[in-house]
Amino acid sequence: xxxxxxxxxxxxxxxxxxxxxxxxxxxxxxxxxxxxxxxxxxxxxxxxxxxxxxxxxxxxxxxxxxxxxxxxxxxxxxxxxxxxxxxxxxxxxxxxxxxxxxxxxxxxxxxxxxxxxxxxxxxxxxxxxxxxxxxxxxxxxxxxxxxxxxxxxxxxxxxxxxxxxxxxxxxxxxxxxxxxxxxxxxxxxxxxxxxxxxxxxxxxxxxxxxxxxxxxxxxxxxxxxxxxxxxxxxxxxxxxxxxxxxxxxxxxxxxxxxxxxxxxxxxxxxxxxxxxxxxxxxxxxxxxxxxxxxxxxxxxxxxxxxxxxxxxxxxxxxxxxxxxxxxxxxxxxxxxxxxxxxxxxxxxxxxxxxxxxxxxxxxxxxxxxxxxxxxxxxxxxxxxxxxxxxxxxxxxxxxxxxxxxxxxxxxxxxxxxxxxxxxxxxxxxxxxxxxxxxxxxxxxxxxxxxxxxxxxxxxxxxxxxxxxxxxxxxxxxxxxxxxxxxxxxxxx
Numbered sequence: 001x002x003x004x005x006x007x008x009x010x011x012x013x014x015x016x017x018x019x020x021x022x023x024x025x026x027x028x029x030x031x032x033x034x035x036x037x038x039x040x041x042x043x044x045x046x047x048x049x050x051x052x053x054x055x056x057x058x059x060x061x062x063x064x065x066x067x068x069x070x071x072x073x074x075x076x077x078x079x080x081x082x083x084x085x086x087x088x089x090x091x092x093x094x095x096x097x098x099x100x101x102x103x104x105x106x107x108x109x110x111x112x113x114x115x116x117x118x119x120x121x122x123x124x125x126x127x128x129x130x131x132x133x134x135x136x137x138x139x140x141x142x143x144x145x146x147x148x149x150x151x152x153x154x155x156x157x158x159x160x161x162x163x164x165x166x167x168x169x170x171x172x173x174x175x176x177x178x179x180x181x182x183x184x185x186x187x188x189x190x191x192x193x194x195x196x197x198x199x200x201x202x203x204x205x206x207x208x209x210x211x212x213x214x215x216x217x218x219x220x221x222x223x224x225x226x227x228x229x230x231x232x233x234x235x236x237x238x239x240x241x242x243x244x245x246x247x248x249x250x251x252x253x254x255x256x257x258x259x260x261x262x263x264x265x266x267x268x269x270x271x272x273x274x275x276x277x278x279x280x281x282x283x284x285x286x287x288x289x290x291x292x293x294x295x296x297x298x299x300x301x302x303x304x305x306x307x308x309x310x311x312x313x314x315x316x317x318x319x320x321x322x323x324x325x326x327x328x329x330x331x332x333x334x335x336x337x338x339x340x341x342x343x344x345x346x347x348x349x350x351x352x353x354x355x356x357x358x359x360x361x362x363x364x365x366x367x368x369x370x371x372x373x374x375x376x377x378x379x380x381x382x383x384x385x386x387x388x389x390x391x392x393x394x395x396x397x398x399x400x401x402x403x404x405x406x407x408x409x410x411x412x413x414x415x416x417x418x419x420x421x422x423x424x425x426x427x428x429x430x431x432x433x434x435x436x437x438x439x440x441x442x443x444x445x446x447x448x449x450x451x452x453x454x455x456x457x458x459x460x461x462x463x464x465x466x467x468x469x470x471x472x473x474x475x476x477x478x479x480x481x482x483x484x485x486x487x488x489x490x491x492x
Contacts, residue, residue: 028380029294029311034325035366043080043362045087048355053103054285056333060353061107062341064129066115067362068102075102075119081133093134095127097141099455104155110162110389114421118152121452124167128421142423147175147184159204160404161396162389168195178393182424185397188224201242205401208249210237216251218267230270235263238285243312244292252286260286264318275318289336293382294349303330332357339384344409347371349380381409
């Protein structure tokens with residue numbers, strides 16, 4: 001009888017839980033665990049950059065792993081085919097065209113061998129990685145994009161449009177590049193300090209930013225109009241992520257007592273956060289990652305080895321703590337594998353690539369839903385954004401918004417994208433956006449900037465000298481032709 005009473009109490013308790021929690025909260029994901037790859041499936045011997053910039057310094061897709069490395073003179077990064085695990089030789093070829101440290105790298109979501117990088121040398125560059133990876137050092141980018149007057153700290157591809165790239169510089173500007181023409185086409189100029197983070201909503205119609213001026217903003221990217229702004233007095237924002245299509249944002253930051261904190265916001269009203277939650281008293285930055293397919297949020301601390309994960313609900317309490325992956329090795333940054341690169345047969349729902357600087361090691365960590373069945377688990381793999389763009393740059397720039405084109409992971413990912421990157425042919429000239437020449441009349445502020453400007457001018461002088469000598473040769477040829485015409489018998 002007592003057992004019967006117990007089960008009915010449990011039943012009613014469970015029922016009341018279910019009444020205020022969405023259905024999936026009955027928790028397929030409460031037992032998700034992190035599994036570190038065996039040593040032979042890690043990438044070892046990598047001179048990971050010692051740069052203190054708060055970025056991940058790592059980008060991964062279904063074919064390649066890219067890592068920013070420590071290098072003398074200029075900035076460089078490695079690109080390693082995913083199957084090439086184990087020890088990487090010290091003389092392994094690098095992408096090394098930048099004249100200053102590389103600060104951020106991101107793979108094109110629709111063309112798997114195209115990667116964007118940005119650097120302290122004020123440029124953004126687009127690189128085309130050959131089939132099978134690099135055989136020798138790569139110094140020539142398919143596109144060099146100059147438009148920022150200070151170093152460039154962040155690059156971000158548009159989530160649904162091909163060849164639209166956003167870059168944020170220490171000149172407090174966000175430039176939108178149309179790579180079909182190799183030019184900046186818009187400038188977002190609403191920030192009053194360094195931009196710390198950029199995040200898009202699902203269809204890329206909104207951009208959220210955090211800034212050193214302690215403000216969280218939601219911006220309409222094409223017009224640059226600020227739709228919502230929060231001055232975060234009690235929660236100093238560092239990072240922001242859109243929570244898929246839920247019209248919510250999540251920020252990580254620091255409370256007034258210097259504890260690490262997260263806050264959940266309604267994108268249409270940033271007057272007050274919906275909730276604020278203290279995490280711990282550690283000092284490293286908290287990187288947030290959101291998986292819209294499982295509604296899971298991962299929080300990874302820079303400088304510690306922990307990754308906490310939560311389930312996000314549509315009703316209070318919004319945030320349900322699941323578990324914590326712990327590891328003694330501190331992470332400098334984390335790359336994230338796109339969904340189509342996951343191992344669905346192992347019920348893997350997320351995969352990190354953890355940078356362990358002290359060991360020169362990149363360690364894959366798989367987040368796995370424990371299931372006994374060998375068959376494809378439809379419920380944990382809904383249709384997910386695939387590798388096909390929904391829009392062309394011209395469509396997006398003209399005001400069209402479109403949701404991502406979805407794909408099923410059921411058959412395993414085999415399709416390669418049919419899109420090929422074609423670099424536009426351009427003449428070098430001033431970069432004018434909104435009527436302002438971005439490269440003109442900007443005095444260098446630091447010795448580094450002076451050096452970069454010097455190198456850039458040296459390149460320009462070299463180019464002009466070449467052009468001049470070519471023109472000299474052409475003039476001499478024309479003079480000779482003219483002389484020949486004058487001396488030809490017909491004219492006598």
